Amino acid sequence: MSDLTKLTLKSALEGLDSKAFSAVELTRAHLGAIEAAKPLNAFVLETPEKALEMAQASDARRAKGQAGALDGAPLGIKDLFCTEGVRSTACSKILGNFTPTYESSVTANLWRDGAVMLGKLNMDEFAMGSSNETSAFGPVINPWRGAGETTALTPGGSSGGSAAAVAAELCLGATATDTGGSIRQPAALTGTVGIKPTYGRCSRWGVVAFASSLDQAGPIARTVEDAALLLTSMAGHDPRDSTSLDVAVPDFASFVGKSVKGMRVGIPKEYRADGMPAEIETLWEQGIAWLKEAGCEIVEVSLPHTKYALPAYYIVAPAEASSNLARYDGMRFGLRVDGANLTETYEKTRAAGFGEEVKRRILIGTYVLSAGYYDAYYLKAQKVRQRIADDFDQAFERVDALLTPTAPSAAFPLGENADDPVAMYLNDIFTVTVNLAGLPGMSVPAGVDAKGLPLGLQLIGRALDEGSLFSLGGVIEKAAGFSAKPQRWW
Template sequence: MSSLTDLTLREALDGLSARTFSSEELTRAHVEAVEAARPLNAYILETPEKALDMARASDARRAAAEAGPLDGVPLGIKDLFCTDGVRTTAGSRILGGFTPTYESTVTSQLWRDGAVMLGKLNLDEFAMGSSNETSAFGPVVSPWRRRGDTAPLTPGGSSGGSAAAVAAGLCLGATATDTGGSIRQPAAFTGTVGIKPTYGRCSRWGVVAFASSLDQAGPITRTVEDAAILLKSMSGHDPKDSTSLDVEVPDFASFVGRSVKGMRIGVPREYRVDGMPAEIEALWEQGIAWLRDAGCEIVEVSLPHTRYALPAYYIVAPAEASSNLARYDGMRYGLRAEASGLTDTYEKSRAEGFGEEVKRRILIGTYVLSAGYYDAYYLRALKVRRRIADDFTEAFGKVDALLTPTAPSAAFALGENADDPVAMYLNDIFTVTVNLAGLPGMSVPAGLDARGLPLGLQLIGRPLDEGLLFSLGGAIEAAAGFTAKPARWW
């Protein structure tokens, strides 16, 4: 049955529809794969019984000719999405015993369309991290290894469990979220496809909040078409999220395979950063050549405020996080430490419940919002954010989309960047601008480095122009012919 876990989501839907296999068979194959892959630590909660129940219900719907667009397809869910009756931790001790009594809008739409849940996927605590090492459940280990080396590598973060599970065949697709690069960087590190849609495309309701003006949900999958299929189900207006956009959801999959002839593709010169590995540079040149061959016109553009994006992000995101995470006070849900009075209970619960990176960011956020510093830091960062967004608006006057590398390196070893927060933050140098501007961005696997690790290219589009990203992503996917898979060692 192992071949059932090698299918793409599209192939699985076709097989289910042709009755080549049942959802129960497909799901069982994945449940077994998940159990066998525990050394990866990708799932922090397996829900095999729920999965098989959902699969049997799906088979019954299909038999009754009532199958939905995702019917019978087993998925992994990042443990940031609240799932009714299923523990949801955000990778944090403070929510270690939290079982929501409601379902996030995004996941409820996946179940509405017939999908099957295999379990909850590991992540950096509250999605704060780029290597999955801040998870209270321990890091995810990438299924990928450097050639001839057994050192454990990071799958990236924060959606490291999602990316690892998709790369290792532990689900046909996964939900993920992206606040500064948390879908795209892990996708690049694991040879998978990840798209962060336009801010407002997917409802944030029921997704544990990190930085609300930046957080967006999106899928991680093995192909561009699979990402399009999942994103369609995840998208749509939700009155319960006031920033959710009331706009039509296109059939994203119909854009995959469309000609991109005549499209103008911008290459931002500021993304050629000092110290970028030659392999990343070469991959970028290769991507440019592929799109040129597909009929695109390549235009050099300038995004002059790029270098200020990360520092602005490290004001805006911690500021929002310090406010959002104030809710974890040990009173209504989550961990409560025993202490003598109210304030001590707050302080002790939060000290015991949050990990070091989360505490550091809450402290930075509290500092930049505190009296006397608000204007100097927070307000200034919001104005720089506007400058960064304006750079994109200007560029999109000349081009239809942008092409950049996704990350400044291939996956690094677990522990490698752990001692230097700023070095870790630099992972998001090419992705974070997109969150600040609210734009859609997609990472597509494009090749392997000299040590056999995947590298990704990023496409950035105009607001709500995910369709073009799927066409361009499809063109890169076809040209790259990326078929490498991690050799199974677990």
């Protein structure tokens, strides 16, 4: 494999600037890596011709001195983002070979800054899952394996393809989305950096909807600085998204390396979950020690409604999914299975088109929104959601950020929780609160378990204060010196 695929996004951009190699050479190296990594099943659609065309255009811009912020950087795009003229299916059979005639705002921003598209990345169907096993294209396999083991592990979900592709050095970075932890949990399970920005920081226009009040786009990258570079390009106000925030986008990379001396970091006592592996507890304590050494003040805080977060999330998210997915009826686009009449056509199309997990969530969502249950479930869940947001508000009166584990375990074998939805949902125990409150959260790789599998630490910040997360994340990254890489078996 070419050494060009081993570069970070930052070093690749510097190499392009210094003319050490061209965008075409960089893109060819990544296309070769993708071709050799078929067993991972990270990409569901490769676009080599488009990638080389974009790379040639990038080299031409650079020759004229007109390079953008990400000019020539080969990226992978989660299949939830609509890409003009390129199949976009949300990894569901129901969308068939849907090819959008428009570009999502987030990907349009990346192309504006000169990035190159390598293809579309695998994911859980409609972003519903924590292990990337619900995809119509089959599961993604984590490039990491336990020491001396050959068991196939999950890369996490729903952005499993994004995390696996970055960890396996198939792209310099990837777009992802996070509804209840779908950026941060896969990042933790693959030794990559993932940030879910403040709700409204990145436009949702052109991103296939799961739960509209929770969905947020963000990047997965190899380093904290790479994630900062990507988020700076991805973010920005979009009048086509009514929830998009009309605020300036800072230069996030400028926060990496800043002193964190005097910052107050909260440790939520409710995140010390029963049965949490000792390795994760130890890593958390190590993270606290690193931040103390950097001059942070550590403060214990309480988020008393944390225990209600998962139940509230699994009412709100399926309710919104039930509403959003009602549009897939076989009438306008995607799969259509004809029936004897209109109702039967709807039923057959949706029965054939949706996978088991998506059906489960649609049924839950339809139930909690139905007459007689709306007040008992949905309304109550929204009230709990407000209490969770209030807990964070009170905590942020005393601290600048929070430090927690990202996931309750390292990567687990594919199929392990497949028959137990509740066990699968518990993977999101540390992440869903952040979505319910609309806050930014970041996962940084900070160590490995006894089998050599990566573990992540999560930082949670105030709304629109991603800058503090990049500063603190940079400190953890430097202190951890995380340099482990998956051993190539594919």
